[in-house]
Amino acid sequence: MSPRDTLTVEIPSRWVGPLRISGNAIDDEVEVPLATYESPLWPSVGRGARVSRMIEGGIRATLLDAxxxxxxxxxxxxxxxxxxxxxxxxxxxxxxxxxxxxxxxxxxxxxxxxxxxxxxxxxxxxxxxxxxxxxxxxxxxxxxxxxxxxxxxxxxxxxxISGNYCTDKKPSAVNGDLGRGRRVVADILIPHDVLEKTLRTDAKRMVDLVVRKNLVGGTIAGSLRSANAHYANMLLAIYLATGQDAANIVEGSQGITYAEEREEGLYFSCSLPHLIVGTVGNGKHLAHVDEALERLGCRAEREPGANANRLAAIIAATVLCGELSLLAAQTNQGELMRAHRSMERGRGSAAQRPAGTPGEEAQS
CATH class of the missing domain: 3.30.70.420 (Hydroxymethylglutaryl-CoA reductase, class I/II, NAD/NADP-binding domain)
Structure with a gap:
């Protein structure tokens, strides 16, 4: 390959968080790198991350299989x-x-x-x-x-050598049934006052939207083992930033958002049955990827598989942050488009705004 065949693509990227995460693969607060052209994604995930820091234990990420x-x-x-x-x-x-x-x-x-x-x-x-x-x-x-x-x-x-019963980079039922990659469930219990003050919504409206939009809407759309709002947004952003095979968001985005109204507040979960990620291998030698994995705590001396398990837990928690924020926005008529106009058509793009400016309150 000649130097003329090499192409470097610039993707706007930001560190978001920190997210507070606990569980059987991680117990830590970490910022996450998101590479995306959809600039409202940063404050959206950031709002979910802020919720995680307001709750003891934050987001619980449970690794079920690898x-x-x-x-x-x-x-x-x-x-x-x-x-x-x-x-x-x-x-x-x-x-x-x-x-x-x-x-x-x-x-x-x-x-x-x-x-x-x-x-x-x-x-x-x-x-x-x-x-x-x-x-x-x-x-x-x-x-x-x-x-x-x-x-x-x-x-x-x-x-x-490959009979498509794997199945790789295609939507399927078999990966959800038999597993391929890391199977992780991220969940959180959000008190009523946090819902009202930080997300400007309540448990009933959130549960209604999860059922009506994700479950019923997804069913009539013919979604395959999938009922979520936008897992692919968060997955692609963090996959690109951490050197993953981005095509694996095809099966990775097949997941289910579930919610319950409880006396204590809103129970909210994101189940991701096949997160295909790694901390070694192709692409992981690149300087920006190595730095990202180091900062995420995924370069430590651990038993084989533990670093990739930690990364999968972080990714599942990131997905929950973005999913929670988007659905909360959609419980309020007009809020979603106002946020996009503010972030993408205002005086400066989100990529130009320093963290902490009013744009941080918007959501994707």
């Missing part, structure tokens, strides 16, 4: 042959685990799922991949597994 998946495709003579081979695969899973362990210091096979369609056998491998997002690691492991399985002389032929 894995990466790759599916391989085999071709059998017929369905009976595919089914017979399927039985052998499950009987010899220990051999598959040993083969995966031999491909990497960090890759470990934790699950195998299969589907037979006609004479086609789809085999979906799930691996733990340490602090890497794991795309290349699982493909490398799948190559070794495919060669091993074909050597067993089960009447199978090579179909594809």
């Amino acid at each position: 894995r990466m998946a790759r599916s391989s495709l085999f071709v059998a003579p017929d369905a009976a042959g595919a089914f017979a081979a399927d039985q052998v695969l499950h009987e010899r899973e220990e051999e598959l685990r040993e083969a995966v362990a031999g491909t990497s210091r960090f890759a470990r096979l934790i699950d195998v799922h299969t589907e037979v369609v006609g004479n086609l056998l789809f085999v979906r491998y799930a691996l733990t991949t340490g602090d890497a997002s794991g795309h290349n690691m699982v493909t490398h492991a799948a190559e070794a597994l495919q060669a091993l399985i074909l050597s067993w002389d089960l009447g199978l032929e090579y179909g594809s």
Whole structure:
């Protein structure tokens, strides 16, 4: 590649927060980097972050699972042959685990799922991949597994190293069902007075909007395992700032916002079943990415996977901040557009305003 083929793209970026986050992967206050052309996103997430600092424990981020998946495709003579081979695969899973362990210091096979369609056998491998997002690691492991399985002389032929049953960078149901990436739930209990003073709304209006907009509106739109307002906004902004594969927001933005009106206030949660992120690997060597991960506390000496788990928890909390602020704005007629006009068409753009100016009160 010649120097003329190299292109550097400038994306406006800001640190927002800090967010107060607790849970099984992090207990800290952190600022988060957001790279975006949608300037109102910074004060929007900032308002949610301010709410988190007003509550003991802030946002609770619970890491439920961590894995990466790759599916391989085999071709059998017929369905009976595919089914017979399927039985052998499950009987010899220990051999598959040993083969995966031999491909990497960090890759470990934790699950195998299969589907037979006609004479086609789809085999979906799930691996733990340490602090890497794991795309290349699982493909490398799948190559070794495919060669091993074909050597067993089960009447199978090579179909594809990736059979789309993974599934990568496409909306699907399988990733929500079986997992791919980090599965995280971020939730918070916001007292009534904080709702009124900081978000200018109340628990009933918020719950009504979550049900009517996200759940019902999303259903009639045909959303797939997804009911949220704008997870993709926060995901893309923090993915770009931390060197993630931005295309993974396709499945990452499939998540569900849920809310309840309680005596103490508003219970509000964001469930993200497949956050595909890593703190090592492609792009993580870049100076601005390295600085961002260092400042986020994701470069510390921890057991394999702990830094990526911390990053996933931070991202889930960031999503909650932006989701909370946007929905609160939409409970008040006219507020959303006023905020955008103020931020994007005022005397200066949000990127030019110093933190703490009136624009901080607006929301996306």
